[in-house]
Structures are given as C-alpha cells and as structure tokens.
Amino acid sequence: MSEGIVEDVRWRGSWAVVAGSTGGAGREAALRLAEDGYSIVVCGRDGAGAEETRKLIEWAGGRAVDLVVDLGDAAAMRRLIAETVGVVAGAPVEVLVNNAGEADYGSTEDVFDMVFNRNVKAPLVLTGAFAPLMAERGRGAIVNVGGFGALAGDSGQVQAAKAALIMLTRLWAAEYGPKGVRVNFVDPGHTFSSAQEHRAKRDPGYPHGVPVGGGGPVEVAEAIRFLVSPRAAAMQGALLTMAGAVGAAESYGCPSALA
Numbered sequence: 316m317s318e319g320i321v322e323d324v325r326w327r328g329s330w331a332v333v334a335g336s337t338g339g340a341g342r343e344a345a346l347r348l349a350e351d352g353y354s355i356v357v358c359g360r361d362g363a364g365a366e367e368t369r370k371l372i373e374w375a376g377g378r379a380v381d382l383v384v385d386l387g388d389a390a391a392m393r394r395l396i397a398e399t400v401g402v403v404a405g406a407p408v409e410v411l412v413n414n415a416g417e418a419d420y421g422s423t424e425d426v427f428d429m430v431f432n433r434n435v436k437a438p439l440v441l442t443g444a445f446a447p448l449m450a451e452r453g454r455g456a457i458v459n460v461g462g463f464g465a466l467a468g469d470s471g472q473v474q475a476a477k478a479a480l481i482m483l484t485r486l487w488a489a490e491y492g493p494k495g496v497r498v499n500f501v502d503p504g505h506t507f508s509s510a511q512e513h514r515a516k517r518d519p520g521y522p523h524g525v526p527v528g529g530g531g532p533v534e535v536a537e538a539i540r541f542l543v544s545p546r547a548a549a550m551q552g553a554l555l556t557m558a559g560a561v562g563a564a565e566s567y568g569c570p571s572a573l574a
Contacts, residue, residue, distance in 0.1 A: 335415030337364030343536030349377035357381040386437040413438035434476035450494035488552030
C-alpha cells in the first residue's frame with residue numbers, strides 16, 4: 316500500500332473550496348471537511364448563509380472564510396478565484412467541491428443558459444483554476460455533485476447539465492488522475508431539500524419509485540467526505556450513486572441508466 320493511501324486525512328494547513336456551501340449538503344460537507352482539519356473557503360450567493368456556515372465552522376474550532384459570489388456570473392467567478400488565492404496566501408488548496416447548482420422547472424429553452432452556467436460553467440472554471448495547482452503538487456481531490464436528472468430526465472428541467480458534468484468528471488479524471496488528483500461524482504438522488512419540498516407540493520406522489528425515500532444533506536455530505544478522504548484513494552472518475560436514485564431511475568423507464 317502506497318504512502319499516499321495510508322496518509323492521515325487531516326492535511327493540516329490545507330484548504331478546501333466548497334462551492335455552494337451556504338446551506339444544505341454543501342454546508343454539511345464544509346462542516347465535515349473542517350472536522351477533518353481543512354480550512355474552508357465557503358462560497359455561494361446567500362451572504363447570510365455563507366456567514367452562518369463560517370461561524371459554525373469557527374465555533375467548532377475550525378478556520379473558514381466566506382466569499383459571497385454568484386457562481387453563474389463569469390466575472391464573479393474570476394473574483395472568487397482571485398480572492399481565494401489571496402486568502403490562502405500560498406497554502407495549498409487540496410480539495411474542491413463543486414456543489415453549487417441550479418434547477419428550474421421552466422421550459423428547457425427558457426432556462427438553458429442559467430442552468431448550464433451554474434451547473435457546468437462554474438465547475439469548469441473552478442476546476443480549471445485549482446486542478447492544475449493540485450497537479451503541480453501531486454495530490455488533491457475534486458468532487459462534483461449532481462442530481463437525479465443526470466441519470467434519467469425529469470420533466471421541465473435542464474438536467475442535461477448534470478449529465479454533462481458527469482462526462483467532465485471522467486475527462487478530468489483522465490487528465491489529472493496520472494498527476495495525483497482524484498476527480499469523482501456524487502449523484503445524491505432524491506434528497507430532502509427546499510427544492511424537493513417545492514416539487515412535492517406540486518406533485519403529491521413525488522418522489523416516485525424511491526425505495527428508501529431518499530436521503531438528506533447529511534448523507535450527501537458523508538458521501539462527499541468519503542470521496543475526499545484517503546479511504547477513496549482507489550476511486551477515480553467514479554459515479555457514486557446514492558440508493559434512493561435506483562428506484563427513481565427505473566420508474567422513469569431507465570433501469571439501464573445505472574449500469
């Protein structure tokens with residue numbers, strides 16, 4: 316077993332950038348990575364949520380900085396990267412979690428640009444900024460977070476964006492894997508979130524065909540935590556699908572989507 320695999324998960328002095336960590340699974344992931352010893356860059360559109368995440372980390376004895384940014388705005392993304400580089404002051408960014416996203420129930424054409432900017436362009440820009448730096452040091456972990464629609468289309472959503480992110484995950488794994496950077500994908504399935512609650516009000520039978528009823532932010536965060544850790548050292552370009560999505564995909568007539 317290589318030294319890198321048995322290495323302690325607590326890479327003291329290293330930073331983790333968690334995009335979309337102002338609440339929900341992103342916040343829970345940020346808290347758990349802070350427990351594992353990472354300093355956290357909290358970022359997202361919700362300024363109050365970002366501040367709360369930072370304070371929760373600090374109250375627990377961790378270190379964090381909150382940066383408010385619209386990850387669907389290219390200029391804002393460039394500012395985020397510049398501010399992050401300034402904040403870490405030469406310390407390594409060892410982890411990137413691309414959790415921010417956007418789902419909309421409008422027609423595909425109407426919401427295409429907005430959804431693709433936040434679900435595809437934002438991870439593309441952040442990975443393009445931080446993955447090469449990880450590769451220079453020979454280690455790092457990137458986790459992209461998707462949604463059920465990436466595996467089986469959902470009416471009224473542009474979830475093709477998350478399907479595109481799966482393919483980018485595999486591309487980045489092939490590109491950066493030989494340089495010591497692991498890139499993997501978490502499909503949360505149907506999670507209990509404000510967006511899902513909104514959908515359930517419109518569709519009393521939702522979610523359909525989910526055998527375990529879906530998970531929550533904590534379960535998604537633990538999946539992210541695992542993929543970041545050395546325990547997942549052998550995983551590269553993997554699609555980690557949470558159990559709740561299995562029945563959901565089959566209910567849409569796509570049992571082979573998870574093969």
